[in-house]
Amino acid sequence: MDLIRQHGAAVELNCPRSMPRASTFLWNRALFLQLNCRGYASALHLQPEPGKYAYAPTLEAKSFLQPEQPHYAHHPGRFVYIKDEDSGAVFSLPYEPTRVRTDSFCFRAEPDQASWLIEHLGLALSWSVSLPVEDAVELWQLRIDNRSGQRRRLSVYLYFPIGYMSWMNQSARYEPVLGGIVARCITGYQKLEDYAQIRRLKDHSYLLHDTAPQSWECRQEAFEGEGGLISPDGVRAAQLQNGEALYQTPAACLHYRLELGDDDTRELRFAFGPALNHSEIKAVRERYLVPQGFEQARAGYRDFLAPALDAVQINTPDYGLDAFANSWLNRQAFYLGHANRFTTDPQTRNYLQDAMGVAYLQPALARAALLRCLSQQEPDGALPDGILLHAEAQLKYINQIPHTDHGVWLPLSLQVYLDESGDYGLLQVPVTDRHGSTRTVSERVLAALRWLLDNRDARGLSYMGQGDWCDPMNMVGHLGRGVSGWLSIATVYALRSWAQVCLQHGQADTAAELKTAAAELDRCVQEHLWDGDWFARGITDHGRRFGVRADDEGRIFLNPQSFAILAGIATPEQQQRMHAAIAQQLQSPFGLALCEPPYTRMHEDIGRVTQKFPGAAENGSIYNHAGAFYIHALYASGEGERAFALLRQMIPGPDPADYLQRGQLPTFLPNYYRGAHRLHSQTAGRSSQLANTGTAGWIQRALIEGLFGLRGCRDGLMIQPQLPLCWPTAHLRRRFRGAEFDIHYSRGGSELQLSLDGQNLATPLIRAIEPGRRYSVYVQVPSA
């Protein structure tokens, strides 16, 4: 049997051991739930700061999501033990905690649901979860079919560990009136001034049932006993002890005795989540644990996802690409644009690029994000390090460190939004900042660009400060002298991109100003950063050029090359040399490394990035965000074949060996695959399992603009595809400016030919898009 199967949107993994970290995630407005195939779960809810409702067994650090997060026996998860009351046999769903090998196993990820389908001991079991659109609640359903040909007596135990909630106060008990187990804590705090916030926290965790249990247990330790999680005392006993957790680690354990005749089916439903108080919990019961409650929630969730998923649909000879792009890439880009990475202070760079990605799916979301970002611009044109999403939000973690690149992403994202939506009027919309100062969108973009231009040294290059796109590259320029090669180059791209927009919108003077500035910066880049075969990454405070041939570590970086192509800085000859160097030095079996060789020791003139583990994250991983820039650059420069090969390589599979090494399901693009394949081949390719990455937006862009060649402009929709030569046909359906486009591609002839509704088009441009209209376009792509 194939390790992984795909049926439309559904991705199925048929083994819990081969890719133990393989995961999918669900989210809604209030909740993020990442589940791995073995049943471990990492969940956050917003209150409005991210909080937990199932905890580690020890006091956890408040932190950002970590890559490759390991699991362990007592990690939070959602488990069911099944005991055959006649034979005494015990196994668990989905796989943990008992790790009993079942007759069959299937972990199925769908955009609106995660489920496990298990057959064992003559039983067919389904264990699934979905979310409603608004509420912070997981809706779990267990279905058991008796296919054994005989009457069966079973005990079923829900086991939802809740973990170490708080050192101040934690408890749990069964609440008959609410119908379930409610755990309660007071989040630990010491400062009086924190009390006002503490009292608003959703410090209850509940597991509600639709069917009353025979017995229950609220004490993790009492349930587990000396048998351990592999064979808990609670499961071995005739029934649970109905125990209350009294400043003891809580768990929600519910026990059911079921008798099933042959072919009988039983279904049990549960709701798990955080709440402020009992009345919120009661409301959950009344909304979801009622007839059709789950069905309505799931239908609502499908309606919530549908507009984003339907926005672009492709049909190509590459089934794996179609399945991924149609359901999962759209979904990931929508997630990022919708949920802002489940933080209340998304890094400005991320926030803008997530807006760019979602512009293709729901332009209104992008518009709101862009305006919010602009309203937080500083008077001098600088953008803050993070965008505050609510009144009490504060800049946290990496956003407390100043970065110099945020302004670059503003024109780039805005351009995509404008071209996608046709909402060019936005340029004149006034935006008032917190100082009460009002400027139009146009003026604010210009201010951001001027800030970038002002923030340069005597050589004309962009200061690095404590970091650019690369957060941990914090010691190149911290003394105020070091410059970022990449940022200098990216600024040219931003200037030239925005000059185009200005030119199209009657701001010829501004366009000229920007072009002049770009040309000057271009010259500085060429003078100071070209290293013979590629552009350097920067020049340190002490004047040392790095990311150059002379370096034994961090010799070549991908981003300066990608942006030099996009910016129009690299000459054709330079491009050729760069591509060759990239292919030779950065290519790995799992994609392009961000830099090579990875750093293996601290470089005090480069900084924290050199302390990261070689091949992980910014230190030379297959950092997909950077890979996506390069793919976009390849398309932008007409290198469609190479671009497609890299794009395809970013999506795991279909080779089983590829799945196994990456450990990643084709349900989202992770922020990285492990690099350092020469140094650490054993771990090269491993997925970070983190879906929070600007990759999705740029791959969305590469796919739509590059591969399928669809780009909006003032006059309508341009069509300049770069399909792989091996594709005889392809089809794309998408929403664009309120119209529906059906675009049929086929290969043939020697020139690009287009017809719209049977009429040939002289230029590859569909003008004057009429909202509501359905466009049927045929595109003939020249053979070779």
Place this chain on the structure above:
Amino acid sequence: MDLIRQHGAAVELNCPRSMPRASTFLWNRALFLQLNCRGYASALHLQPEPGKYAYAPTLEAKSFLQPEQPHYAHHPGRFVYIKDEDSGAVFSLPYEPTRVRTDSFCFRAEPDQASWLIEHLGLALSWSVSLPVEDAVELWQLRIDNRSGQRRRLSVYLYFPIGYMSWMNQSARYEPVLGGIVARCITGYQKLEDYAQIRRLKDHSYLLHDTAPQSWECRQEAFEGEGGLISPDGVRAAQLQNGEALYQTPAACLHYRLELGDDDTRELRFAFGPALNHSEIKAVRERYLVPQGFEQARAGYRDFLAPALDAVQINTPDYGLDAFANSWLNRQAFYLGHANRFTTDPQTRNYLQDAMGVAYLQPALARAALLRCLSQQEPDGALPDGILLHAEAQLKYINQIPHTDHGVWLPLSLQVYLDESGDYGLLQVPVTDRHGSTRTVSERVLAALRWLLDNRDARGLSYMGQGDWCDPMNMVGHLGRGVSGWLSIATVYALRSWAQVCLQHGQADTAAELKTAAAELDRCVQEHLWDGDWFARGITDHGRRFGVRADDEGRIFLNPQSFAILAGIATPEQQQRMHAAIAQQLQSPFGLALCEPPYTRMHEDIGRVTQKFPGAAENGSIYNHAGAFYIHALYASGEGERAFALLRQMIPGPDPADYLQRGQLPTFLPNYYRGAHRLHSQTAGRSSQLANTGTAGWIQRALIEGLFGLRGCRDGLMIQPQLPLCWPTAHLRRRFRGAEFDIHYSRGGSELQLSLDGQNLATPLIRAIEPGRRYSVYVQVPSA
């Protein structure tokens, strides 16, 4: 077999399941290691801030030690798997992770060592750890005796989980040159300004061996495999994979194949700890993994402990009391005075009381602590919330919240030090603070007392601010009006205690001033705080008296009563009423509750203490620190029988049911036993397992000053014992002002009679102590 046996200093627990949290701890200048009977370990080292070298499997919060800390399968620990290569049988030392029931089990705590003695499958195994005095290293020894009557082929696997070290960089590999596994990380950080500190951290963890292994594994997950910790894949295989951890959770696993003839013995030694770099690790090998290395370290550690343990030795009819007091109470008081709770900013209140406790054992330690504390006094006489022990130390956690009581503890601790040491010259020693201002010790104490007197309201009562002795009682007086009844009372005690000192040292004027102030405050207390049967705990910002009959929760608090007796405020009639109320309301089967009934809901005019779990910590637990005050007060007021009953009740055992319910070994006094016995009888009595508590110092004082009646004074040593009536004889040997005292107590006659070296003494006072002299004293205590 008895659950617990005591042989002199050794305490043995013969079952790993009955008291699963039962623990002991070892410490030295750099390392604190708490081990529970099942093999789980919590360790800190100082660098100089507390750090870890074995971590949880997930990113942990930096925090203070938590009570009743639960363990879980992947909790750090020190384990050995034993596999019989012929039968395939596997079990583990000490009990976790396999939880196999061995033929015999013994967890033995000694002051300088923790060990397990296990018999299973014809093998006798000993697994033990000790520390040297200076270095941050655990010295582990495994000894296997084959007593099976036949040749045995074994595989032995050390399994030291190292856990999730850092998200930035973590790895581990076998280092043949160093002879062991070295794990390495870069502690996660983001701010440039943290780099200087980060680079000084001991981010290496090592496990060195004296004998090279057959194979090894550095990846936790690879060692564990699908078998789980109960039956790891690594142990089931013929040998380990010699794997390197590459940004994967590290573990140190070493595999040995041993063949033992009948009666053969094998010994393996290991060193585990943190280091800055390889040369530090090399130094550990050269110092300890050499012939006699362990023996010398242990001898050194015994020499380090000996002066403290030998300072006071008792011999009474109560074997459990003797065993505890002679080895463990002394050790705990020494630990507290020596190690300052393994923090670099001990709370001032704790620091002073720990100095008081160690004054009986090593007066020089107390002296240094008192002087350090005084050097951090504020110009207005206030003491800071924490005492900074090194130049870069900062006030953390609870020390960021202002408390009003620190000044009270200064005269109380100083008085004990003076009376114990006879070092009355200290009073005139000048102490310069960080502002450069110099005042004598005497002047500084007076300033602290005046600060207390100044910090009172119009009623004459002491402001509560954001907390007094009770840290979380933070909303009684945060508006600047509420007062602390306890602090008002304790201030009287401090004033009168210090007035005594002044009077004895020619400062009659000051003594008079203090006495006048005390009398006035006494009157205010009587006027505003007496509630008919006990003293109120305070009066809130809004003028509500609390800790009074009218309250349904927090009706009566122990501390105001204890201190009212000590301060001489309570009249005999009041004392009688208070004792009756305490006996009736606060007494539980496990000791006296701090308050009753515990709070079950937030009281916004009292604060955070009311949010703690009922019966835990300051919210109505058997808080031993408070219990010790009351015991001291009972002795001070001649209520020796009652005092002894409570003192004895604080030490677990000897009733097996008492051990089981408390889960505490008689190796230290925990900061609390769970209270709320009416509300939560199931958990009442459970030990917090935290040895950081001012209890030890006060019980030391109650034992020496109260029970055995030995108190220093200007003229020498006063002897006024209050032995329990049931003791026919008792003996105490102690060091006092450089002399050795042998004091033999016997019951008889109708009056107290003393003889020194055969000469009867007219008064119970031994004058003019000569250092170096041995005093033999006979004390006859009247019968009934």
